[in-house]
Amino acid sequence: MTITGKTRRQLLRSLAMGAAVVGASLLGFFPVVRKWVPRLRPPGAIDEREFLAACIKCGQCVQVCPVKAIRLGDLDEGFGVGVPYIPAREQACDFSCDAVQCVLACPTGALAHAINRKEEVHMGLARLDRPRACLARRGEGHAGPARRAPFGGVHRYMAVDRWKPVKLADHPYDLEICDLCVRECPIPGAITLEKISGDPADKRHTPVVRQSCVGCGMCEMICPTEPPSIVVDIRRKWGEL
Amino acid sequence: MGLFASIKVMLGVAPQRPAAISPAAAAMHEAKRQTKGTDRARSIRDAHADGHGNRWRNIRWATLIAVNLIFVLSYRFDVQLVEGALTASRVVGFHMADLNSGLQVMLAYKTILINLVIGTGTVLAMWWLFGGRTFCSWVCPYHLLAEIAEKLHLALVARRLVVDYPLHRGTRTVLYVIFAVMALVSGYTVYEAISPTGIVSRALIYGPGLAMIWVLGLLVYEVIFIRRMWCRYICPIGLTYGLVGALSPVRVRYSLENCLHEGDCRKVCLVPHVLECTKKTYAADVMVAIGADCTRCGLCVDACPTGSLKFEVKGLNKLL
Numbered sequence: 001m002t003i004t005g006k007t008r009r010q011l012l013r014s015l016a017m018g019a020a021v022v023g024a025s026l027l028g029f030f031p032v033v034r035k036w037v038p039r040l041r042p043p044g045a046i047d048e049r050e051f052l053a054a055c056i057k058c059g060q061c062v063q064v065c066p067v068k069a070i071r072l073g074d075l076d077e078g079f080g081v082g083v084p085y086i087p088a089r090e091q092a093c094d095f096s097c098d099a100v101q102c103v104l105a106c107p108t109g110a111l112a113h114a115i116n117r118k119e120e121v122h123m124g125l126a127r128l129d130r131p132r133a134c135l136a137r138r139g140e141g142h143a144g145p146a147r148r149a150p151f152g153g154v155h156r157y158m159a160v161d162r163w164k165p166v167k168l169a170d171h172p173y174d175l176e177i178c179d180l181c182v183r184e185c186p187i188p189g190a191i192t193l194e195k196i197s198g199d200p201a202d203k204r205h206t207p208v209v210r211q212s213c214v215g216c217g218m219c220e221m222i223c224p225t226e227p228p229s230i231v232v233d234i235r236r237k238w239g240e241l
Numbered sequence: 242m243g244l245f246a247s248i249k250v251m252l253g254v255a256p257q258r259p260a261a262i263s264p265a266a267a268a269m270h271e272a273k274r275q276t277k278g279t280d281r282a283r284s285i286r287d288a289h290a291d292g293h294g295n296r297w298r299n300i301r302w303a304t305l306i307a308v309n310l311i312f313v314l315s316y317r318f319d320v321q322l323v324e325g326a327l328t329a330s331r332v333v334g335f336h337m338a339d340l341n342s343g344l345q346v347m348l349a350y351k352t353i354l355i356n357l358v359i360g361t362g363t364v365l366a367m368w369w370l371f372g373g374r375t376f377c378s379w380v381c382p383y384h385l386l387a388e389i390a391e392k393l394h395l396a397l398v399a400r401r402l403v404v405d406y407p408l409h410r411g412t413r414t415v416l417y418v419i420f421a422v423m424a425l426v427s428g429y430t431v432y433e434a435i436s437p438t439g440i441v442s443r444a445l446i447y448g449p450g451l452a453m454i455w456v457l458g459l460l461v462y463e464v465i466f467i468r469r470m471w472c473r474y475i476c477p478i479g480l481t482y483g484l485v486g487a488l489s490p491v492r493v494r495y496s497l498e499n500c501l502h503e504g505d506c507r508k509v510c511l512v513p514h515v516l517e518c519t520k521k522t523y524a525a526d527v528m529v530a531i532g533a534d535c536t537r538c539g540l541c542v543d544a545c546p547t548g549s550l551k552f553e554v555k556g557l558n559k560l561l
Contacts, residue, residue, distance in 0.1 A: 022423075052430075054349075056338060056339075059325060081433070082443050108357050
């Protein structure tokens with residue numbers, strides 16, 4: 001076959017376009033390797049590297065979540081595009097579905113099917129990030145909703161309605177000492193409220209994160225200070241700093 | 242056309258005029274050669290007297306929109322009929338997974354996942370039955386957007402405002418291998434990050450994001466520079482389904498007898514190399530099954546003024 005100028009130009013064009021497409025796809029490496037957008041993954045998510053490989057980006061976990069806590073990553077997350085995460089401060093997972101529905105929905109095991117109970121989940125660990133802002137540590141109470149309108153985050157309060165999520169902005173509290181992170185934590189005993197001193201007149205308390213914390217982010221969402229005093233460290237394990 | 246020849250053409254080899262032509266077809270070719278120019282002109286005029294409809298295109302667009310709408314509405318109204326997106330879903334509880342996405346995940350994750358095997362198995366059987374690349378033209382939402390972009394492109398070409406710069410069709414085959422190797426080596430589903438099929442499907446269901454900018458950019462590029470670039474020269478999903486549908490019973494069948502060889506079918510076709518047999522003297526037999534790369538979109542069936550291209554279900558021997 002003789003290669004004419006026309007076919008040569010076509011081959012060069014094809015080569016250039018092929019390289020451009022491969023190059024565009026490889027741009028997805030940067031956000032992942034550089035960890036530009038660290039994300040709290042849904043319950044049961046396997047190791048981050050494997051998670052990005054195993055996730056088929058279908059969003060079935062998004063669809064089953066009763067409090068709509070799961071969002072999908074966008075293009076700025078590179079290979080994380082279409083991969084689920086939980087923006088805990090905006091809408092945390094409150095485990096009100098009991099059987100970890102997102103895990104059951106996952107078709108590829110990116111959310112590991114070995115998990116049957118919320119206590120077996122490990123997404124991260126809560127940490128008192130700004131102790132001086134924490135209302136309990138200042139000995140202060142909290143009146144009114146945990147997060148004010150227009151905040152849209154919801155929570156299924158077992159005492160109010162087992163099935164219907166209630167907006168945090170529509171659910172006022174009146175607490176002498178703020179214990180919202182302890183009170184609304186879905187894992188019993190994962191956060192406890194301890195007195196700071198033995199003095200009965202000292203109203204100051206501190207939330208203490210225990211090893212049973214699964215990192216769901218409920219405390220981060222419910223914390224009434226702005227920014228939150230308590231946050232979830234993504235994928236941190238007990239004993240790690 | 243034999244199976245291997247059909248797959249070779251799909252992978253990018255230029256189609257060849259068949260070496261052996263059946264006696265019946267040869268006789269027909271000869272008879273057509275004898276036809277006088279005036280007779281031929283008259284038959285062409287007669288054939289076009291009615292104009293052509295858009296029956297199959299309309300049915301196909303309705304199907305494509307309906308399928309995608311089911312995904313959207315099923316989530317919006319929480320009826321759980323279809324959950325997920327085109328990359329993977331549950332249809333009334335049954336797992337389904339896009340073959341190419343499933344392949345990418347298995348290459349990157351290097352684990353055989355039972356749900357994914359079930360899902361891809363179901364989809365494999367379904368698209369083998371329906372014709373492989375039928376997925377492209379009857380389901381893929383990017384295909385519809387690209388068809389609209391193509392109309393714009395052709396309108397601009399007609400006004401001499403833009404020119405099509407076609408690529409070599411082998412580009413898709415090379416990229417297919419590159420994407421498979423990249424998934425295997427890097428451990429990431431690299432192609433999924435830029436797949437317009439997945440991006441548009443998720444945008445419809447979960448709402449659009451920045452990723453749609455990439456898709457719109459592709460469409461603009463296709464309008465200005467390269468006609469149907471993604472579907473023709475790049476998308477590995479099309480090649481995966483093409484291989485699945487290579488032996489499918491549902492296909493378009495060409496009948497030599499009444500064909501006037503004007504080439505209207507090749508002008509509307511996404512993959513005109515599969516219609517090589519419609520060129521004068523190129524048909525190896527009086528009936529030719531159209532090759533693996535065909536998306537069964539039916540544009541040629543609509544365009545053909547003589548009814549020489551029809552949908553066929555092999556074995557049923559019944560013309561639709």
